[in-house]
Amino acid sequence: MQNNDSNETALLTTLRSKDVDSRRVFSTLVKKYSPALYWHIRRITKNHEISNDVLQNVWIKVWQHLDQFQGDSAFFTWIYRIARNEALNTIKKEQRHLTLVLDGPLVELIPGQKHIKEYSGEEISLKLQAAIASLPEKQGMVFELKYFDEMKYSEMSKLLNTSEGALKASYSIAVKKIQEFLIAD
């Protein structure tokens, strides 16, 4: 854990120097983080072109505002938050969003649920996203990375500077809260 922290500090120092080394480190991060960020963005925008634009803006913002990273969370958490805000702001002001073909629902409700109403795929997907948004930021992120991206706890642990045990507990609580949210009305 402490090792991860010091690695991240060294990484940020290199990144902030904006020299050849920093571009190399940045390039590695782009390769490593882009898939998870892309799918996070795409679940919000529901369109590839918009997601591509958003992802590009996110990385440019990260590159330009490295000084603003406070170090109070893992670096990935900071970028994930930027990606979420950028995606939400884009669909708010993006007129294209009304004319482009959007992705289908994220999930379908398995028929025969005793405590949950019969929702359509679109409805239950929106409800699921609202449930995730109601969670504390890190818990929501852990849920998304595990449920949608099927990321291993070991990988997530490195990414978020959190022990695997804590991540498992976090996911378990998130699932419980989401299920309660889905049966709420």
Place this chain on the structure above:
Amino acid sequence: MMNEEKHMDDILKKQERPEIPEKYFESFHDQLMQKISSESKVIPLYKRPAVWISSIAATILVIIGFSLFNPSDNQPLIAMEDLSNEEVYRYIDENIDAFDSELIQEVLYAERFTEEPGDSLKKKSNAATSPDKKAVSFEELSREDILKYLQQEELTIEEIEEEIEN
């Protein structure tokens, strides 16, 4: 009450992820890095040494300017009248690079056909905007213009005739 052990997969069925272009993340990475590399490092103005030096130089010039000219009575310490023609010509000769030679030529050209010396600027601007400013032929000049020119050059008809004969 819902069974707490129930997994998400017991309730919801995840849909297939939508397709993305082949090798999308590779090409995304390459395009992004190209963009980042093409952006030169932006240094805030206040951090640029050249800006500091220019600012200091400009301040010194302003101070010198105020010491040479008295802003209270708006009178320069050295008036044009105080300078001899010789001094002015020498200054122009030494600093010819600082002058627009075409402009000087046009002013001189216009001056020759000026009724009143104060009109020189007007003539100059007319000459500059007129497309055929250099197409004034001898035939277009009136006798009065020619006499005025000769007077200006301190020549007489007799002297010219003499020149032609020789």
